[in-house]
Amino acid sequence: MKSLSHLNKSRTLSVGFVIFGVVVRLVQYLSNRSLWFDEANLALNIVNRSYLQLLAPLDNNQAAPPGFLWIEKLSIQILGNNEYALRLFPLIAGIVSLVALFFFAERYASQWATPIAIALFASLPYIVYYGTELKQYSSDIMIALLLSLLLVPVRYKILSYSQLLGLSLVGGVAIWISHPAIFTLGGLELAYLITAPHRERKAILFNRIPVYLTWLLSFGCLYFLTISNTINNDNLVDSWKARYPQSPLDLLWLLDAFGRFFYRPLGFIGIVDGVAILAFVVGCVACFRRNRIIFMTLMAPTVATLIASYLHQYPFRERLVLFLTPFFLILIAEGIVFLLSSPLKKKWIKGLGTVMLVVLLTHPTSYSSRLIFQPELKQEFRSVIEYVQSNQQPSDQIYVYFKGISHMKYYAPKLGYSQTDYSLGTYELPDEGEISSQEWERYQQEFEPFRGQKRVWIIFRVDDSETETLLSYLNTIGRQIEIYKQKGAFVCLYDLS
Structure with a gap:
């Protein structure tokens, strides 16, 4: 009865933070701020080009997946050329991401880690901001979470023909809407193949070959039609150079990229990012000990993205890796919960967990609360x-x-x-x-x-x-x-x- 009461309390908190996150994003969206520089540049491509022309390299040093651009084009054709129409899909993606994280954390995170992770996700500045910006980063998060919800339950199963078809189509379409979707798909599937029971591994692999071929074909078409042209944009390529490691053994770059991740895109500022890193490390250990499969699930997209970055194919920096934030937040929350519920009878450990919780939540929740009364402006x-x-x-x-x-x-x-x-x-x-x-x-x-x-x-x-x-x-x-x-x-x- 006691555990049921705790479950209801944690779920109520989680739902409350989801609602809070939705309200913050809706208020920011309805404030209808002017498009800022990057948004205006992308909007000009969407407004002035046909669907077919959106496959060509974009003007004004812009890059976005064609599926995202087509959704945006359809939105302004239906709702008119205005900021509301242009930001509608990022808003929907932000709200869906909140709900998807709730279901994902409810299933795979520990009980009290769920409301903490959702509270952070609902209120951290960059995650909130990109939930109402004319950019693809909000939908990147949504796609990563939805694909995870789809793939985790079937990780070791032999799929039926209808499941194979559905998984093939969903993954193939997701790749065209979100560039980093390939890292979620590839990372999770590779992790599950590695950890599958030895006797079943070959059967699972052969069963899913049609799915993998479909994904590869979809990504290949996307690459040759759009990504390869984007790589020829010298301005974009030059802006990415500093974000790549110098060699496969460049561990300093790895540590720097890891540390920067907690500042941006996660948005922990000052000394708080150090607290977040400590909570993350503790959470990794706690999650690995509790359920290694879930730990690999949370880390697989990050590992896949890092491999791509070491191959100089995808920058591991700032908004380009925003899609990884929900997985990091779950591990941060797991670290806080582990300290708060530590079986060791040492008050300082629980005190450390309490301090972490307060420090990590104070700034984002107060920031997002202010947005409800004073929405953020950028370039009016x-x-x-x-x-x-x-x-x-x-x-x-x-x-x-x-x-x-x-x-x-x-x-x-x-x-x-x-x-x-x-x-x-x-x-x-x-x-x-x-x-x-x-x-x-x-x-x-x-x-x-x-x-x-x-x-x-x-x-x-x-x-x-x-x-x-x-x-x-x-x-x-x-x-x-x-x-x-x-x-x-x-x-x-x-x-x-």
Whole structure:
């Protein structure tokens, strides 16, 4: 009776945290913030291309799986070209991920680890943020969890024809929606083949050959149609180089990548990431001792991704490995629970578990609670353009600083502007370091066409630290009439006559 009471309490807590996570994501979604730079770049591809054209290399240094892009394209065709439609699938994926983690942890984690893992997943900043961003990382998590829920129960079974067909189709489609789905599929299946009873291993392997061939065929088509073209993008490739190990024996890179994972994408900041690492290590030991198969299930996608990274095929950094976060969080939760319920009669061990629980939960839950009342903003470019539209006069000129080009290209047609109604900058001042005289000269040339104009609207998409630098020259050649600032963007009206 006591254990049943505890089960009901832990389940109630888990459901409560799921609801909390859904509310946070819905509030963030409904706040309808402007698209920021990366979102605007991807949106332009989705809006301006056909379904077939989305298979070609994307413009603006973007990369996303075609299945995700097709879902986004369908969404704006049904619901219209707006932020709500573009962010709907990431929102749905974020909510489904919460529910999927609940069922996964209920089945395979210890009783009290479930609400802790869900509480962290519901509130950690990066996981919450990507649940309402026009990017594929929220659906990456969803696909990883759903595939795990599908594969774990059938790990050592001989599948029927209908099961083989279903598993083949689900895996083949998942690969087109989520690039890292192949690591979940391959990692889990390889782990289960290795750990299968020796006498049954060959039968399981032969039974699943059609499934594996289907997955390989699907991934091969995806690779040659889209991924191989993305690899030819020098800008993307250069941005990934530093994220790869230098050699197969580069253990320093492995330790660095492991440590960075707890800061980003998990989102533990400062000394807290050290606490999370300790909880994770303890959780690995506890889970391995309790159930080695479940431990391998939780670690298999990570191992597969690391192997790909050592082969320089997939960067093990930041948002690209966000799909691994639920598995890490379960192990962190297992570590906390192990310490809290330690059979050793030492108060300091349970005290350590309590401190870990409080330290790891305090920041994310307080952060996400604040989001309910004050949703996060990033680059409010839309409201800046709307302000110009509401206040401009017929003879006014409009100039958009280089960093705001993607935003302007997306929002201008929606607000009735044609390409002849504004001028786009062609030069960007460096973000860091001292600005040379040659750089200032290039920046100044941007405004030569507007000399003598009485009313010129100048729109910037910048960080707050750049504002003073960008305005310093304008104040020497004209008079500022008004300025309108929003988070990450502002517009000023100048008399340059």
